[in-house]
Amino acid sequence: MLENFNALVDGLPPALVYLLIAFLVFAEAALFFGFVFPGETAIVVGGLLASQGELSLPLLLVIGVVAAVVGDSVGYEIGKKYGSRLLDTRPMRKHAVKVASAQDLIRRRGAFAVFIGRFTALLRALMPALVGSSRMPYPKFLLFNFLGGLSWVLIFGFGGYYAGAAFEHAAQIAGRGLAIGLAVAAVVAIAVWSVRRHRRERAVEGAAETGRPAEPAVTDAG
Template identity: 75%
Template sequence: MLENFSALTDGLPPALIYLMIAALVFAEAALFFGFVLPGETAIVVGGILASQHRLSLPLLLVIAVVAAVTGDSVGYEIGRKLGPRLLTTRVMVRHESKVSKTQDMIRRRGGLAVFIGRFTALLRALMPALVGMSRMPYPKFLLFNFIGGVVWVGTFTLGGYFAGTAFEHVAKLAGQGLAVGVAVVAVAALVVWHFRKKKREEAEEAAARLEHERQETVQS
């Protein structure tokens, strides 16, 4: 498994790898890339590469935190500028029920919603723009965004780092073949869980849209 990660970045200078990770983390909320590729994928891989001494772990942590906070700040500004028009965009209409739940969370929890939202891929993409639209003061948003960013980056980057270190340790003790087999099973389980979760969320979205359309029909 680690060999596959290495192959993807073979020949790339560390500066370019840092840039790629920063771009993916930044774009998650700033450009709504979180609907397609969760940012933790990038920082987990970065942590694995740091365990191979391909990257500096402290520098990776700093770069990822800066990218996360900056990307969310751009998302916040987009929401503040667009205001209610944000809700008419395709991405917001497509995830209407999630948008409604996120808005309710912001109303009930305020800044804490920013921190909580950092740990769910869909909320990470939605939260900054919706908070900006809600007119939460930027200093308050920035405080909770920074705290959430530090905890999120630390958790997933170090998770990747220690997973990479553990893999190398298992490979030495049990042999490369067994270690690869364990890694393949773990990744397969993670993929199955991810697609089941995505399918469940899509079903919930479809049910919410049908209910919304039914209510509109009844009212008309």
């Protein structure tokens, strides 16, 4: 997914790249894009581009925080307006287990659940609307939404930036060919881990819906 997004923004003017990153981060909760595209991918790639001088890191961070807060606020208003009817929508029914988990987290943690949910892709898309439907006061939601969005953007923005800087440093020391090989290996490892995590989550959701225990993951012997 990182490679696909990087290819998408390659050659675009910086203004359009900022706009695309802002839209993807905003749409994660406001339009429930988080079900299919985790917003941190856009922030990480933005950080990588900033390390190459293509974007301004401070501006990227500001845009990311504003887009995250505004997008979650729209999600909150959607949940507040539609309430329980939102749970009957197809995306919510499809991820019923995650919805129940998010609702339980809200009951146990209150506003702090907004901060926690920011760091889990699917909860990040669900949490604002569910909090809105729970009628939590908006000022309380906004405070924890801002703190979570700020922490999330800083972590992934600086992560992408320093990953790009480390790549350039490795290229200078070990040669660009070896550095590219290591980068590809890292991307493949992340992709494999993401696919396996997604499969485990789907297995757990499927088991919960059918009432059967999930099958244990198969591990290599020895």
